[in-house]
Amino acid sequence: MNNQIDLFSQTDLFSTTEIRKTEFELPGAAITFFENFLSIEESNKLYKSLLENTIWEQDQMTIYGKNVNLPRLTSWYGTVDKTFAYAGSEDKMHPWSADLLLIKERIEQEVAIKFTRCLLNYYRDGNDSVDWHQDYEGAHRKNTIIASVSFGATRPFQLKHVTRKDLSRKDILLTHGSLLLMKGATQENWKHKIPKTTKKILPRINLTFRWIE
Ligand SMILES: O=C(O)CCC(=O)C(=O)O
Numbered sequence: 168m169n170n171q172i173d174l175f176s177q178t179d180l181f182s183t184t185e186i187r188k189t190e191f192e193l194p195g196a197a198i199t200f201f202e203n204f205l206s207i208e209e210s211n212k213l214y215k216s217l218l219e220n221t222i223w224e225q226d227q228m229t230i231y232g233k234n235v236n237l238p239r240l241t242s243w244y245g246t247v248d249k250t251f252a253y254a255g256s257e258d259k260m261h262p263w264s265a266d267l268l269l270i271k272e273r274i275e276q277e278v279a280i281k282f283t284r285c286l287l288n289y290y291r292d293g294n295d296s297v298d299w300h301q302d303y304e305g306a307h308r309k310n311t312i313i314a315s316v317s318f319g320a321t322r323p324f325q326l327k328h329v330t331r332k333d334l335s336r337k338d339i340l341l342t343h344g345s346l347l348l349m350k351g352a353t354q355e356n357w358k359h360k361i362p363k364t365t366k367k368i369l370p371r372i373n374l375t376f377r378w379i380e
Pocket residue numbers: 286288297302315324341359361373375
C-alpha cells in the first residue's frame with residue numbers, strides 16, 4: 168500500500184471498495200448516496216490533480232456591511248460559451264478541465280441530465296466550512312439535480328428541514344470518492360452545511376455539478 172492510498176482508504180475492517188448505493192427517505196427530499204462511486208485509485212489521482220491544477224480563488228461575502236473571506240477556497244468551471252449570469256460567476260467561469268469532464272461523464276451515466284456548471288470547494292482543514300444554505304434561487308430550487316462528489320477527508324454533510332422543527336437533522340458522511348445526488352425539491356425543503364471541526368483532519372475537495380441553462 169503506498170502512502171496516498173493509506174491516507175484515504177477507510178481503515179475499518181468492514182469497509183469495502185464496492186459501490187454502495189443508499190436512498191435516503193426524507194420528507195420533501197430525494198437523496199441518493201453512492202459510496203466508492205470512483206475507485207480509491209481514481210479518487211487519489213483526481214484529488215491530487217484537482218488540488219494542483221484548479222485555479223483556486225479566495226472569494227468574499229458581506230456580513231453586516233463588512234467584506235470577509237469565505238472559509239474555504241472556491242472555483243467555477245463550466246460551459247463558457249453561454250452568457251448566463253449566475254451569482255456573478257460568469258466572469259470567473261473557467262472552461263471544463265479534462266478531470267472535470269471525466270467525472271461529469273461518469274455521473275451523467277447515472278442521471279438523465281447534462282451538467283453545465285461545477286462549483287469546486289477546497290476545505291484546507293477543519294476550520295474551513297460552509298454554513299446552512301440552500302442551492303439555487305426561486306424556481307430552480309423546486310425541481311433540480313445537484314451531483315456532489317467528494318475527495319480527501321471525510322466530512323459530515325448535515326441536512327435540516329427549512330420549516331419542520333419536528334424532523335431531526337440528518338448527517339451523511341461524505342467519503343473519498345463518493346457521490347451524493349440531491350434531486351427533486353431537496354433544495355426547496357432542506358438546508359445543508361459542512362460544519363467546522365477542531366479535529367486535525369486532512370484537506371477535502373468537493374465538486375457540485377449543477378445544471379443552469
Ligand atoms: O462541500 C460540500 O459537500 C457542500 C458544498 C456546498 O454545499 C456548496 O458549495 O453549495
